[in-house]
Amino acid sequence: MISRRRVMASGGALLVAHDAAAQATNWPDWVDSYVGAVSFYRSIPLEDILPPPRTPSVDFDDRTPFGLQFSVTATGDGSIVWLRIDGGPMQTAEQGETLRFGLLIDGVALLASADARPAPRSANLTVRPNQLSTEALFAHADGSFWRRHFTANFTSTGADVILWVFDAAGTRARTWRGTTRRRG
Numbered sequence: 001m002i003s004r005r006r007v008m009a010s011g012g013a014l015l016v017a018h019d020a021a022a023q024a025t026n027w028p029d030w031v032d033s034y035v036g037a038v039s040f041y042r043s044i045p046l047e048d049i050l051p052p053p054r055t056p057s058v059d060f061d062d063r064t065p066f067g068l069q070f071s072v073t074a075t076g077d078g079s080i081v082w083l084r085i086d087g088g089p090m091q092t093a094e095q096g097e098t099l100r101f102g103l104l105i106d107g108v109a110l111l112a113s114a115d116a117r118p119a120p121r122s123a124n125l126t127v128r129p130n131q132l133s134t135e136a137l138f139a140h141a142d143g144s145f146w147r148r149h150f151t152a153n154f155t156s157t158g159a160d161v162i163l164w165v166f167d168a169a170g171t172r173a174r175t176w177r178g179t180t181r182r183r184g
Helices: 002-022
Strands: 033-045 066-075 078-085 097-101 108-115 122-128 131-139 145-154 158-166 172-182
Touching: 033 158, 066 158, 066 172, 078 108, 078 131, 097 122
Parallel strands: none
Antiparallel strands: 033 066, 033 172, 066 078, 078 097, 097 108, 108 122, 122 131, 131 145, 145 158, 158 172
């Protein structure tokens, strides 16, 4: 009786897996390489932190633009997002970072592997019509963390990009905005 239940459950899992694969998102035509610049936009205090900090941190970030490059590649078993940021607190190494994601299902994919220094502890990719977004969680040596969001809203010539960085205390988000153009 137990083996019959296992067979029935296994067959059900195969049916669900087949349906999940059938829901995979198709990649839009903006799969390509992009280059541009971003500059500091503003710091946003997160009001839902209780108790609020006695002395809120004010950012005097340099508003000088810095370079940003990224590419999006679709593979048979997922996707690759390569990102290079040339300034700010989320600056990447000179060779950039490569995040490999699994298969997109309903527009979302999880991190499969990373070639980055530092490497994120976790990351996900979200793809919507005319938009791509990654969210990555990085850890500091002292055990604290920071979270970086990268969003590209695609246009006919490139993409408008937004970078968000949430600090380790979770009390504020700092944003950079800019524009990139398609390389190809």
